[in-house]
Amino acid sequence: MSRRRLSKEDRFAQLIAVAWRLIASEGTDALTMGHLAEAAGITKPTVYEHFGSRQGLLAALYQDFESRQNKVIDDAVAAAEPVLNEKARIIASSYVNCVLTEGREIPDVLAALSGSPELAELRKQCQKSYLEKCRRSLAMFSGPRGLSDAALWAMLGAADSLSATAVSGDIAEQQAVDELYQVIVAMVERSR
Numbered sequence: 610m611s612r613r614r615l616s617k618e619d620r621f622a623q624l625i626a627v628a629w630r631l632i633a634s635e636g637t638d639a640l641t642m643g644h645l646a647e648a649a650g651i652t653k654p655t656v657y658e659h660f661g662s663r664q665g666l667l668a669a670l671y672q673d674f675e676s677r678q679n680k681v682i683d684d685a686v687a688a689a690e691p692v693l694n695e696k697a698r699i700i701a702s703s704y705v706n707c708v709l710t711e712g713r714e715i716p717d718v719l720a721a722l723s724g725s726p727e728l729a730e731l732r733k734q735c736q737k738s739y740l741e742k743c744r745r746s747l748a749m750f751s752g753p754r755g756l757s758d759a760a761l762w763a764m765l766g767a768a769d770s771l772s773a774t775a776v777s778g779d780i781a782e783q784q785a786v787d788e789l790y791q792v793i794v795a796m797v798e799r800s801r
Contacts, residue, residue, distance in 0.1 A: 708772035
């Protein structure tokens with residue numbers, strides 16, 4: 610019986626899924642192009658065709674995480690009641706939950722991304738996109754000048770730190786959500 614050949618899109622999705630499983634079980638350092646090819650049951654050149662390099666693979670993993678995170682947050686914010694407490698709670702819980710869903714994997718990918726200027730720029734673009742999403746979601750509750758860039762960056766720093774601390778088990782998920790919620794509400798109230 611012959612094996613069905615996957616489309617380029619399906620192969621890409623398969624490789625991303627296998628890469629996440631490898632990171633979860635063996636850590637980011639173990640994720641090499643050859644190891645991914647072996648785990649996916651394909652040739653190493655096929656992996657290179659999709660990602661170009663290990664850095665390209667890490668960038669694709671980060672973009673995959675961002676895409677999934679944005680969908681969860683977008684859906685939750687759209688369904689939330691149009692009141693500050695509800696929007697802030699949804700933003701906080703969605704962010705923390707997304708990071709916890711990825712466990713230690715996404716911090717490891719982010720750490721690996723930080724070594725390359727190109728990949729650092731990708732991360733920065735994703736962060737800016739997320740901050741604009743938050744700005745739009747909270748605009749109706751802020752003052753006429755809106756939320757400052759500095760306030761949004763501070764919120765993101767708090768979100769990253771609280772989420773990472775929850776992943777490490779030093780605080781509970783609900784504590785991370787509650788503290789991030791307080792940061793968001795205080796940021797908006799200060800902007801009025």
